[in-house]
Amino acid sequence: MTAKIGILTISDRASAGIYEDKSGPAISALMAEVLTSSWQAVARVIADEQDLIEKTLIELADKEGCCLICTTGGTGPAKRDVTPEATEAVCTKMMPGFGELMRQESLKYVPTAILSRQTAGIRGGALIVNLPGKPASIRQCLMAVFPAIPYCIDLIEGPRLETDPAICKAFRPG
Template identity: 75%
Template sequence: MAAQNSAALARIGIVTISDRASAGVYQDISGQAIIDTLNQYLSSPWQAEYRLIPDEQALIEQTLRELADDMGCCLIVTTGGTGPAKRDVTPEATEAVCDRMMPGFGELMRQQSLKFVPTAIISRQTAGLRGSCLIINLPGKPSAIRQCLDAVFPAVPYCIDLMDGPFLETNPAVISVFRPKPS
């Protein structure tokens, strides 16, 4: 098992990808929904590295690289740009910067979302690894953000452990995470 680095402050990237929110047409409530959810989940110290950017693939790729490589984020959670519209390019940007993809995350998020809306089948959420950073793409709707994070977050701390990242401790009254018992 990976060494536990409990003293490290976890840096987590929060990226809202929206042409209209980045232009000031409306407030970014999706990024705040991610921050609020992580504040409820995590009991260990963490710092949000927040970005609000338009749906431009090159800019999304640049932002993901900056957060993973320069800012040292162990986790990046994006919201927006996962639908079938022509400007929805978040999954393509994520795949372009990742070393390896983690398809189980997208599969589980769609399965969870289908319990609430039949249009979840057209969502293209994905996840992947860049170096020692896990990148997860979420949909843009705040209620769907929580539903998807509730589904996949139980695996996130252990995934970060396996990449020698910071030891993320959670509030068990809010979310139960899985870590194998030491043998």
């Protein structure tokens, strides 16, 4: 079974074509590097609008059947940064440990990591993970939490994600 992975770039400027989306492709490249099981990207680039983010997360989870949705952008303190609020609005269970670990990892590189409001949550059979907007930060954060992602997907009855243990060893108890 091919796992579908949603990659959602949330950026007013990238969605308007003012600049090239580099964050979404960074997530996709990391997935290609880490995952050995079959997967397919379902990518979207949208503006920082809470109802649009909510609608797109619902579409990716419920209609597209993505088991994992990685968002990038909209996690800071600026007025238009509403990704965590949209994520919380569509999830039935929040997974705050993801945001805690990502901030802890980012603090090794920049003191402004405390300004990040990244979170994660479950919607049906999908794990939604909010990532920062910068490609280097995306890699640092995703590599920090990815060992727990395949087991989380197992627990919500999603497809089995296998990783290349030389790059990222997925943890499954037992």
